[in-house]
Amino acid sequence: MRVLLSAYACEPNRGSEPGVGWNWALEVAKRGHKTIVITRLNNKQIIESVILNDLNIQFIYYDLPVKLMWLKKVFGVHVYYFLWQIGIYFNVKKKLYLLQPDIIHHITFVAIRKYSFLGFLGVPFYYGPLGGGESCSATLLRGLPVRYRLKENLRNSLNAFVKWNPISRIIFNQSRKIFCTTNESAAYLSHSFKNKIHSFPAIGITNENVILNKTSLNGNLKILYVGQFIYWKGIQMALDALSLLKTENNNFTLTLVGKGEFEPFLRKKIKRLGLSENIIWINWLPQEQLKELYQNNDLFMFPSLHDSGGMVVLEAMINVLPVLSFNMGGPGYFNNNDIGWVLDVNNKTYQNVVNEMALKLNSISKNSKEIVIKSQKCKEYISHYSWEQTVSQVYNIIENDFQNVNN
Template sequence: MGVARRLHRDHGFDLAIHITYGVFRHPSFLGYLGIPFIFGPLGGGEDAPLALKRSIRGREKLKELLRSLLNKTALFDPFLWAAYAKSKLILTKTEDTRQALPWPFRRRAIVYPEIGIDAPAGIQARARQPGEPLRVLFAGRLLGWKGAHLAIRAVAQAIAQGVSVEFTLLGKGPFESELRKVAVAAGIHDRIRWVSQVPQQELFALYRTMHCFLFPSLHDSSGNVVLEAQAFGLPVICLDIGGPVTLVTSETAIVVSTQNQNEERVVQGLADAVRGFAGDEQGRMAMSRAALEHVRGAMSWEKRAYGVFALLGQVTHGD
């Protein structure tokens, strides 16, 4: 805070923005500079329904329970309340985090995802050829809350229902051993293409070979891979919780409801989405084209930056 005061004394700033680590639990003291203060973008308030937490096995489940406890106890931090009280505007990555804020401060919070993407040139929607299996991709860290275990079970159900699927699971992490057990129990371990972490350009090349992106994350604050997948023309299957749902539209994704749903129904919803893409190529292609339009328009870095500038102008000019 001392450094901020010295800089403000030397330069006379008009506005202070605390660009956080993405976690709403960490307070800021920039509101005490005596100039308009924006807090955010904040994340971390996303939380999986208990029914889906139970689907996580081993130590990863314990991590989830501890994280939920930390989120609750953070709301008793007086420094955090002071930071919220000093802010003219709070930016949150998701509606979940906005709702996780202490209730007196939710009205001054705006949901504004902090990420964007510059879509590569020349990408077009790629048609699935007759007889070609539906190529489904999951990419992400192999952690319990990333939902890869739900993706595996959903693909297994789709295959059992006669859908021709090639499933690629890309990533590495501490939950991999549990995921392999899930795949063995579901009877599809040898039918999954297991790919460890790869350089970004190899991932981009892989996107080009796929037909859809399956990402049932339980509480991502953002979801860069969701934007990347759409930038390569892949329609998305995700859950209605966390960051991914803020990065898609009804034209670019099938969003599976978790509201009042148990684990089995969520998995069935994901499997139905996979089957839907496999059985309706015209609809899948329409979503592919919409995904490209979405990221090239609303989610481009230029549009995201100008959107932030507009919010800053409202704060500095008192609009």
């Protein structure tokens, strides 16, 4: 097939959305399809710095006119993304006779609230995986500034509107198949599309040979968090749990790697809880240094309140670092109590969850052999989540459906 992939975010050696766009493009090409990727012009330099050994893949770069770039600075990426989607519709429409795609597949952004208009070009259109439908109970937002709670309420309202949004319904109707990252996201789509919907994760890992070097604790539990500093990542809950852990005279460090608008709130909270001596702050790191950090810590803490994927969870696992997470969204899908620790947060208050997290951390700190055992199991388990397998699950369905279209 000639496959046209829409990947606004698409960059090599990156996590999150850019990593999704890049790795899906590579894996579709590896399946023998002529793969044409339309992405941002902003991604051109880093993409063309990578040698793609004999893969039948082509990139088309598009950005809005420079005079419209102020929209992104003033209104944020979401308005720019919406206009970019309109722009690529007309851009591809003009080139359709040259591109001659057999199918069009939207990859990034991975969000049920966003739009793609490429399904109106008269070419079989496949949508997703789409995420962003994951949510948490209001009680888990306790203690957050009002603006974040309002932001969460707005997000939930927009998700609920997807089912009735006329634009979304038309786009879903134009899609031959709709792929969602989780059942929670799929639940926001109208029941009338149920025969089109399939739930699969959007993310995977690149298989690497990692030497297992976990040893028993030396008396200091080393905890790691990697990711953006935003309110729904749940770092504030982890800090409250660590405050309780400290009262038990446990020695620990929490290394926070990342950046984001929530950092000032976190720094104030850390100071108020008396945790400053236990916290190590690190800005973003190159992937190679990040791997060392994964392998030199004992536990990866990822208390996200609604992550549709959680690429860093898989990155931790492939670097034999067991994960402590909640039973929600992508982390709840990938993690389990054989390879890590999963806390059930359903129908529980903020303080209930914090108390359980503190108890679990206390137990882990006193049972270092458990870390070594789970590290070994991580290495065995993670092979099931390669990018090849992630993409194959979806493309087995797409290829079969396209064959039915031809017949």
